[in-house]
Amino acid sequence: MNNSNIRFLSFASLSLLLGLAPLACGSDDDTDNPGTAGKGGTSSTAGKSNSGGDDNGGTSNGGTSNGGTSNGGSLNVGGDASGGVSGGEGGVGGEGAVAKSRLRVVHASPNAPAVDVYVKGSSAVAVENVAYGKATEFLEVDAGTIAFDLRAAGAEATEDAAFTSEDITLEAGEDYTLVAAGDFVNTEDADVKFRILPLQHDFDAAEAGTALARVVHATSAWEDVNLDLASTNAVDLPGLDRFASESNVALSTAATEDIAFTNADDEVVSQLVLPKLASKSEVFVIATGNPGFPFRAPANGFALLVVDQDGNTSWVKENPWIHVLHSSDVGTVDIYQSTAATTKLADDLEQGALAAFQLKASTAGYTLKAVDSEAVNGSITSDAQGTTSTLLVGEHYLSYLAGDQIRTLREQFDLTQTDKVLLRGVHALKTGAIGAQIDFGPLNEAGTALASALIEGVGPGLASAPAGEALEPGAVTLGATATGTTTPIYNTLALTATTAPVAGERDFLLLTGTGATVPTTKLYVVDTSVAGWAVR
Numbered sequence: 001m002n003n004s005n006i007r008f009l010s011f012a013s014l015s016l017l018l019g020l021a022p023l024a025c026g027s028d029d030d031t032d033n034p035g036t037a038g039k040g041g042t043s044s045t046a047g048k049s050n051s052g053g054d055d056n057g058g059t060s061n062g063g064t065s066n067g068g069t070s071n072g073g074s075l076n077v078g079g080d081a082s083g084g085v086s087g088g089e090g091g092v093g094g095e096g097a098v099a100k101s102r103l104r105v106v107h108a109s110p111n112a113p114a115v116d117v118y119v120k121g122s123s124a125v126a127v128e129n130v131a132y133g134k135a136t137e138f139l140e141v142d143a144g145t146i147a148f149d150l151r152a153a154g155a156e157a158t159e160d161a162a163f164t165s166e167d168i169t170l171e172a173g174e175d176y177t178l179v180a181a182g183d184f185v186n187t188e189d190a191d192v193k194f195r196i197l198p199l200q201h202d203f204d205a206a207e208a209g210t211a212l213a214r215v216v217h218a219t220s221a222w223e224d225v226n227l228d229l230a231s232t233n234a235v236d237l238p239g240l241d242r243f244a245s246e247s248n249v250a251l252s253t254a255a256t257e258d259i260a261f262t263n264a265d266d267e268v269v270s271q272l273v274l275p276k277l278a279s280k281s282e283v284f285v286i287a288t289g290n291p292g293f294p295f296r297a298p299a300n301g302f303a304l305l306v307v308d309q310d311g312n313t314s315w316v317k318e319n320p321w322i323h324v325l326h327s328s329d330v331g332t333v334d335i336y337q338s339t340a341a342t343t344k345l346a347d348d349l350e351q352g353a354l355a356a357f358q359l360k361a362s363t364a365g366y367t368l369k370a371v372d373s374e375a376v377n378g379s380i381t382s383d384a385q386g387t388t389s390t391l392l393v394g395e396h397y398l399s400y401l402a403g404d405q406i407r408t409l410r411e412q413f414d415l416t417q418t419d420k421v422l423l424r425g426v427h428a429l430k431t432g433a434i435g436a437q438i439d440f441g442p443l444n445e446a447g448t449a450l451a452s453a454l455i456e457g458v459g460p461g462l463a464s465a466p467a468g469e470a471l472e473p474g475a476v477t478l479g480a481t482a483t484g485t486t487t488p489i490y491n492t493l494a495l496t497a498t499t500a501p502v503a504g505e506r507d508f509l510l511l512t513g514t515g516a517t518v519p520t521t522k523l524y525v526v527d528t529s530v531a532g533w534a535v536r
Helices: 011-018
Strands: 100-107 115-119 125-130 139-142 144-146 148-152 168-170 175-181 195-200 210-217 225-229 237-240 245-252 257-262 268-274 282-288 303-308 313-317 321-325 333-337 340-349 354-358 367-372 384-387 396-402 405-410 421-429 438-442 455-458 469-471 476-482 491-495 506-513 521-527
Touching: 100 125, 139 144, 168 175, 175 210, 175 282, 195 210, 210 237, 237 245, 268 303, 268 313, 268 354, 321 340, 321 521, 340 354, 367 405, 384 396, 396 421, 396 506, 421 438, 421 455, 438 506, 476 521, 491 506, 491 521
Parallel strands: 100 175, 210 282, 321 396, 384 405, 421 506
Antiparallel strands: 100 139, 115 125, 115 148, 144 168, 175 195, 210 245, 225 237, 225 257, 257 268, 282 303, 303 313, 321 354, 333 340, 333 367, 367 384, 396 405, 421 469, 438 455, 438 476, 476 491, 506 521
C-alpha cells in the first residue's frame, strides 16, 4: 500500500487529542523506545533494551525487561457488579474452588501512551504504567468472561476509560497473552483501530535446536503480509492478515535468522535479522511499529517485539534504510553495493528521483555504485560511487549523487518538534563547483535576496546541525547564497499550495549542481516526515 502521506503524531500531541496525561519519550540514539520497567516492580528506565548493540550497528536482542506494576498477581473479581470475571464453580483447586486462568498484557501499539489496566468497571488498578514494548507479569484470574478498561498511566480511576475491551472468554487452566495493538488515534476505521488481541497459548513441545514462535501481525499500516525466512526454500507465512497470528513457527537456534516481510505484490517492505534464540524456547514475535520511520521514539518505526514466557521483552530493529536521491549530472543509473554486482538495489533511477532500499547493519559501511542503467550488472565502471560509513539498525540515511560521488548522511532530526518545520541544509554540489560555504534561508518578498540566513556556513560535502533548524510552517520560497551574503542567490525553490511545508515536517534542503549559477544548480527538498520519504 502507499504510505507516502502517513505522518506520526508525538505522544504529547496524542495526549492533548485524547485528554490523557502526556508520556515522556526520549529520542537519544542509544535509548530504545519508551523506557523499560523493572520486572515485578515499579516502572523505571533502568535496564534499557538495545537491540542494535552499541553504535557499531550490530543486530542483537537488547536488554530484557518486564513492564508495569501488578496488584499482586491475582485478580479475584469473579462475576461481581464491578464488571470483572464471570466464573463457574468447581474445577481447579478442589471441590468448590473457582477455576483459574492466567493472563498478561503486552503493549504493542506504537502511538498509544503508557496505560494503567483495570478490570472493566473496577476502581482498583490491576497493572500500572504498561508502556509501549513492555509485558506484564502473569495475573491469575477466575476463568470465564472478563473485559478491561485502559486509562493513561497515572490517571485517576474516576476518569472515563480511554478504551474498554470487548469481552474475553478465558478457559480454565489456560494461559493468555493479551496484545494491545492498532492505531490508538483512529477510532473510526475498523480495519486499523486500537484493539486487544486475546491469544491463548498453544505451543507444541519445541525440539532441541529450535525455538517455537507465535508470530503476530500487529502493524496497522500494513494489510496482509508474507513472512519469509532466508534459511528455508519457500515463503513461510503467506498471506498473514492484519491482526492475525500464526502459532508454532519453528526457528533454528543455530544462528541468526534473516527475515523479510513482503506485501501482496511480493515487494519487500522490511528486512530484519532475528538474533539467536534459546533452544526449546517459546516466544511471541510481534510485528509492530510505524513502517517507514526510524525506530527511535516518538517515531517508533517498524520492529519485532519478542516476548518470552517469563515476560522478558526485546526489540529486533529493522536493517538500515538508505534513501538515494539522484542529484547528479550523470544519466539514469542503477545502484549496486560494490561487492554484490548482481544484486540491484535501485533500478532506473532518473535525475531528481528518490529510491529506497535496505542493507544490513555494518560498522565499516558499504561502497555504493551508480552505473549506467543499460548495464547488465554492477561490475562495470561506475558513474558515481561513495562509502556510507557506519550503518545502524533502526535508522534511516540519505545518500545523494553529487557529480561522480555518492555521499551519505544519517537522518537525525529532532522527532519531538511537531509544531514547526525543521530544515537541514546540505552542500551537495559536485566537488569544486562552489568551494565557498553556503547559507540557506527564506527569500524576501521581492524574491531578490535572502530575508535571513536560517542555516549558516555549510561547507562543501557537509550538512548543517543534525537536529534541524526551525521554520514556521506555510508557503515559503527558499534560497541559497554564499555565507555572509544575501545575494546573489545560487538558486531558489518555491513551496506553495500543496507543496508548502506543514507543521511536523522534517526536510533535507540540498543545493546540487555543477556550477555557481542558476542554470547549473538546483535546490531539492527531501521530506523525511512521510513514510518512505518524498522529494520535491
